[in-house]
Amino acid sequence: MGGSSYGTIFKITTWGESHGKALGVVVDGCPAGLALSEADIQPYLDRRKPGQSRISTPRREDDEVEILSGVFEGLTTGTPISLIVKNTSQRSADYGEIASYYRPGHADYTFDAKYGFRDYRGGGRSSGRETIGRVAAGAIAAKLLSLLGIRVTAYTRSIGPIMADLSAFDREAILRTPTAMPDYHASLRAESYLRDTMEALDSAGGVMECLVEGMPAGIGEPVFDKLDACLSKAVMSIGAVKAVEIGDGIKVSEAKGSDNNDTFYMDGSKVSKRTNHAGGILGGISDGSPILVRAHVKPTPSIFRTQETVDKNNRDISVQIKGRHDPVIVPRAVVVMEAMVALTIADALLLNMSAQTEHMIQFYHRPLL
Amino acid sequence: MGGSSYGTIFKITTWGESHGKALGVVVDGCPAGLALSEADIQPYLDRRKPGQSRISTPRREDDEVEILSGVFEGLTTGTPISLIVKNTSQRSADYGEIASYYRPGHADYTFDAKYGFRDYRGGGRSSGRETIGRVAAGAIAAKLLSLLGIRVTAYTRSIGPIMADLSAFDREAILRTPTAMPDYHASLRAESYLRDTMEALDSAGGVMECLVEGMPAGIGEPVFDKLDACLSKAVMSIGAVKAVEIGDGIKVSEAKGSDNNDTFYMDGSKVSKRTNHAGGILGGISDGSPILVRAHVKPTPSIFRTQETVDKNNRDISVQIKGRHDPVIVPRAVVVMEAMVALTIADALLLNMSAQTEHMIQFYHRPLL
Amino acid sequence: MGGSSYGTIFKITTWGESHGKALGVVVDGCPAGLALSEADIQPYLDRRKPGQSRISTPRREDDEVEILSGVFEGLTTGTPISLIVKNTSQRSADYGEIASYYRPGHADYTFDAKYGFRDYRGGGRSSGRETIGRVAAGAIAAKLLSLLGIRVTAYTRSIGPIMADLSAFDREAILRTPTAMPDYHASLRAESYLRDTMEALDSAGGVMECLVEGMPAGIGEPVFDKLDACLSKAVMSIGAVKAVEIGDGIKVSEAKGSDNNDTFYMDGSKVSKRTNHAGGILGGISDGSPILVRAHVKPTPSIFRTQETVDKNNRDISVQIKGRHDPVIVPRAVVVMEAMVALTIADALLLNMSAQTEHMIQFYHRPLL
């Protein structure tokens, strides 16, 4: 256990601390024969890199991924794919002070409560750098999905009170704006909002959203492993996320059945829905409409104001956190959400291949070599 | 797989369809020596029974639980506890018609897409009756937790636009009102709202909330199996839930760090927090404050208005659903949420027992017999 | 956990004690669309019934199986299949005495050491009746395999020193002889041997073997979940088994490489092997030859001679076990071995469907409805 593995067939195990020698992930169960190189993975890691704009921390993290196993002559072999990213620029000195107390909003206290002590350097395992392994593995899942015509896209929907205008969804803007918003104008306003927030020695939260297009119907397991239940876990497991919505999400609690039900109709020979309040999932199984997941992210807990807290000797103290911190987590977490959703969908698709007796018979009547 | 198992150490497997011979659950991994009888479980099942008021379906479901294994001389033995509830009053005739088409908002279409066909009687495995196994198992988890001084309480927070007033939280009202609200006044207003909704041949959604009091700090695994991630999956796996929040939930996206951080202070010799925006979980691990989970439930999809849909032969049709259906799902789902949360917490507590080398050494230096 | 679940995709959970109300199994992950009724399962249970000959216990066990869920209109639905067998003729009185002491060769002491106490009636969960769930589930797996042209056959190879002559393998004899030997003559000699053993108030061991014919090559996972590793666990988990062999088994330790290597050759267009020392598995993956597994079973520990042991109050005592017991376990365990092998093979086949990217692409380009 230990909680660092995710997935049933497409299964990943991440490892590494903020200031250790390296971080990485082992992907076991990726089907053989997928063309893969570092060039498929690096762009995803680059999207979570800091230091790319005024609104992210000026820390430099040159997170270069290396494939250590599981790929031969450019193709996955079906055996574990080990990916590593070396830690190059971490300076433990920056963080020495926090060894002695519990930062509000961080996991310092809870790690001590669980394990008796903690690797305090840069947050150790609870650092945002833990997501490197998720993103690297997610890039592989996303490539696999692309071969099936499935596209996973995450973006920033809002930062603090500033909402992106989704009616003018600009896919390119997601990669080009420092906020990862699909809307250049909203992004500028959000940057201005973040500057004000930083000047006030404060931090902001926001909302990110993820869209899965091209999903076949019938994916997901009933009861406990419903596709939306798995997606919720996947997304809620990302550091600062405090709420997850599927489709209309929180709005359903005030809706009427007559509004919330999506009407089925025939779109040519395809069963379709006139609306998508359900967010592409009915009874835990995909219905063929796009899947929509939304996550609410809390403000960065590291703020520069003086805060009250307690130290390891159980004394009340005042602290002022130093170092370099993003004023908002969302823009760099967007690619983490995209990775977690891609991993969940890939796993569900692989698992679903064994759902029908008839498919099994067809499969094994096919010559295997 | 198949998705009908939940948990790692305290692990349950549910089975049964709405109109099959019986439904049940096997609980494997419940520690030995827990005093247990049907009397511990039946009250939980009674809370999800319909027919108890005007605002729930007049269908009768006398769901009487029987323990078939795993208990000897009044104590759990450590081996699987098999619980069964026989289906007595299900009449398949009521549902024959829905065999031929896909009800909007239901899982009819997605089950066909996944499995090629479905048990259409009363929704089959996707029926709300599937939760019987969850609730029966959850009652055992709750009893185990009570021995550790941990209390799990779920209740209705709102139905449609009618909110319970939590400042006047009345625990007794949860069990006494037909809405499961902890507020008699709000409950009366909600009942009136539901009557209007029914008259309009429509249905309502709502919000339910679950509180875990008495939690020790240090419970939950980091990274993928964070306690909040597990709780999200647990709660989102309940039929009509479309959003899950932890602590302040969706509010965090517009909060500032200076507001959202919970300040630590010493409460005597105990590390405490002055606020609980985090909902009792930091970095995926419990912090000793009460855990708060919130779930948004969609309106009952079975409404009596004429609806457009498609049939199994891919033709557009109009349908009018018959039968007896709750105008709102929330009041009967509250105990299901309580069960899922209790199961998740019990499992996390058992898993956490092996987190420290020192504890392992102490354990095995204790005489075992 | 608790250890009563087996399998990854085709996953079973058994429950029940020797003298409880019932025993059963939940099968989750069986593909939808398999024709199934009690008539497919009962013959397997009948093969493990006692009281069928002089060499098995005269206890009557009318183990009649009932399907409670997961089958609709004669086909599996993809949801959990719950099977139950009620205990009808168990008399606790027979076993009351053994509550107070530890029978040599039994699990009485170890259950007390683990759980603090035990259900002592008839061995409780450690009784041979625990295998009812395995056999019932195995019958379903065997039916699934039969549709793929795979046949699993277990039989008694020897009882004490009496070996069946496999060169005159008689499949019919397995079901007709009281020993489950594929050889009528050896069976008669084994019966005579067992009569002598019983007269001497003693018991005998034996060897059982299982053959899997029609296996495709390429099944099994490398490293920890090798097909032979999984088969070993499956077979060693049966009560009295103390050794498991694959193919030539223990003989390999004295063989030379030049003898033990199986030479490949082309048999028409099929890659074949001139010998099968490997027992159909190379590197943990099936090679297309028949799979051969062998299990060594200890003598029934319940013997009628006076034995030394200790009681629950830690006193040395002499005991004489009463009741009715088989003089040899093997004949009734043969069908349990067949079940465990069928379950393992079915699961491996389902898991293997997701091994290649190309197969995944083909699968999802096929219309799903």
Next chain:
Amino acid sequence: MGGSSYGTIFKITTWGESHGKALGVVVDGCPAGLALSEADIQPYLDRRKPGQSRISTPRREDDEVEILSGVFEGLTTGTPISLIVKNTSQRSADYGEIASYYRPGHADYTFDAKYGFRDYRGGGRSSGRETIGRVAAGAIAAKLLSLLGIRVTAYTRSIGPIMADLSAFDREAILRTPTAMPDYHASLRAESYLRDTMEALDSAGGVMECLVEGMPAGIGEPVFDKLDACLSKAVMSIGAVKAVEIGDGIKVSEAKGSDNNDTFYMDGSKVSKRTNHAGGILGGISDGSPILVRAHVKPTPSIFRTQETVDKNNRDISVQIKGRHDPVIVPRAVVVMEAMVALTIADALLLNMSAQTEHMIQFYHRPLL
């Protein structure tokens, strides 16, 4: 899946191919607070190194382990421990030829059948080098066990027909002889036997045994996860193993119950057994006696004689394998067996901590910080 993970709480995931950049393992779920450095692990890896004597391959493998995560200030932190061993001296040129055909006794054919192609360099993932991760992880498990007074010792029992004399068991000899036998004299004879075998361009098999001393009673789960079942899987998953025995193993099939039953007696205040035919496990749960596991290992399949086989184009061919190969696998596999047994025992001990309600109550009444 993919089969490269092992364990439930103490869980490892190995990765790497014979000729890839590196091999390694991620250990998740090791309790926090265990003192650990590379110096604890390297001696275990050194025991599986070749090139140490005339009877092992002269290939050089300087397998130096590095801890990349999960250890802070000399103690495990409870988070994943990533271990890496870089491949330094692998020359792919040696193996290029085997790309085109299937070596008898190897997994070349079965990997192609499963995945469509394979990394043929040095056997890829099916190489003996795969065991590096197992051994490195096993060293950690062994250290944890040592703190509980549990010692795991594996050794060579026989090579071909040459048996070690266990009545003169010499623990030191295991590490000092090139055969890993606990008997210097037998070792010399085995070396002589191996020289003859090599001259005959042939290879030998053998038997290895593993002893677990200091086990508490009560460890292991009933039914499918019996301790002996888990040990069987663990040991059978090692490359060339074809049979596994527990305690008396294959001898039980010809024994009588009166001989095979181990008599309990009081040894002071401790329940003991006068004999240990059971090998320390009754009903799948440890009984407090030493655990004994035996494994039969096939002769090295790579021999220098001309062999018949088929190539990838399905043509019958003759081949002569080149390169450097051990004439016997056993001496280097002994530490792999020790590792797999240690991992299995450690996991079972951790899992067992949650077996009793009373222990859980005691645990959570202890202050956690």
